[in-house]
Amino acid sequence: MEKTEMQKKQKLTISYCISRVILYVLLIFMAAIMLVPFAWMISASLKVEKDVFSFPIVWIPKNPQWSNYVTIWKKIPLLIGFLNSAKLTIFTTVLQLLTSSFAAYAFAKLRFRGRDTIFMAYVMTIAIPWQVYMVPQYIMMTQFKLTDSHLGIILMHAFTAFGVFMMRQFFMGIPNELLEAARIDGLSEYGIWAKIMLPLSKPAIATLCITSFTFEWNDFMGPNIYLSTTAKKTLQLMLRMYNTQYSSNYALIMAAATVALIPVLVMFACLQKYFVEGVASSGIKG
């Protein structure tokens, strides 16, 4: 009796071990598939051009060509691209954060005529992809003389239905008693927004920040349609210019791609908890 019990236990631990091994093998395999392209990119960025495609693949080049990372800045104004992208990203993110949380407070906590109608209009447009209205939007921006301008891009990207919706959902969860108490203490609505709502909404703010940052930093089609002057182009457009103008120089292309990925990588590494929580909680893409 005892023996069979022990055998059973042993059997259990063995099958448990096997399933563990399979689990880790599968996960490591998938992680490798996700990482190999990046590893190849970095490896190629440190090679001389003739070695980039040598086979079998040399993952760690013997003489790493760090000079590639110096050259790329000289061939195409990557630095200007960096600065332009940073400018667009910072302005849209800050504007988006301020105006959405502002509007969200009214939608979540204040009463006014037309509240539900206006909010419905916001919600309904979330589902409409930009591709549907990019053409009339472009025409309108031409009339406003806001094409080929950073201001135009900021204005198009700063006021999103998604931002208002997400902040409003979060604000709904903050108890009204808190606000009532603050009102009795003589705090104005603006004071409540600044001193109660915002400090309590750090996760939502982080999520919106990250969504806005990655969208704006990585956006390609928007700037591609609107920005024609080289001095105004964003990092992604510069990278694209690199890929088409130096299409035979893969080592340099990979170095430029690596550099372009670094800001997102750093941001992601620091805030990955919020990235994941944001996706999990909102489940809606910007």
Place this chain on the structure above:
Amino acid sequence: MARTDETKSLKHNHKLARHNELIAYSFILPNLIGFFIFTFVPIVFSLLLSFCKWNLNGLPDFIGLKNFVKMFTKDPSFYISLKNTFLFTLGVVPFTLVLALALAILMNQKLKGRTFFRSVLFFPYVASLVAVAVVWMALFNPDKGPVNSILMAIGIKNPPRWAASQTWALPTIIGLTIWKGTGYYMVVYLAALQGINHDLYEAAELDGAGGWQKFLNVTWPSITPTTFFILMMLLVSTFKSYDTMYITTQGGPGEATKVLAYHIYNQAFVNNDFGYASAVAMVLFAIVAVITVIQFKTEKKFTDYL
């Protein structure tokens, strides 16, 4: 006396309500004005524009349904791009869904280094498309890329020419899209899995259910709403997608990777036929609207059900 007091306080209340309303409007206006001008107006405008002919010189000409007639009867590119859009969707959606679920189930086990795996699987999603696309194209370079070098090394004499071939261009882009997006949907699934009540599994175990039975009877029913949600999100994102094609193949070779949104872009920004482009955009809008309505209806059904 009492009466005047009452009217006074009523008046006062009325004033207060008005004042409060003004404050409320002051909160929404900064966003509303921007949103109205730069998003809402263009959406309404796009419907009107689809009935016009306009190359931006002068005023738009109202031409009724001519754009739609042209689209359905005289534009073979429209049908090709519509077909490619459906093929692209058919290739991306099922694989992403299954892969995301499988990965989420693996990640939901007791696991060392979960944060690491989660970050690695998620990272392609936040990486810039321009950067990963150029890497992907280098890896799948038909003449010298490492993928074909490996295929030849294991004895495949004529490996596919990937993005350069009529047959393989779309599958190559489908592969890139699956690779880039799966991590995102995995995280959504993972959140749903973590929300399942543990008692359900224990009850199933008491009834002697094995792993597969537990999946079929507990896991799958519990995450059906999430599956539906992900399915809808994926469908919309594949139907509207064209930036990957623009960056990698420019819709080619021939029209092998030309999709609906790309056709809109070309008609507007290459051919300057803004009215016609808007008409094609209405087809995209109709597809997305159908998906959204289905989602809305079923979501209601789900909540009724619960």
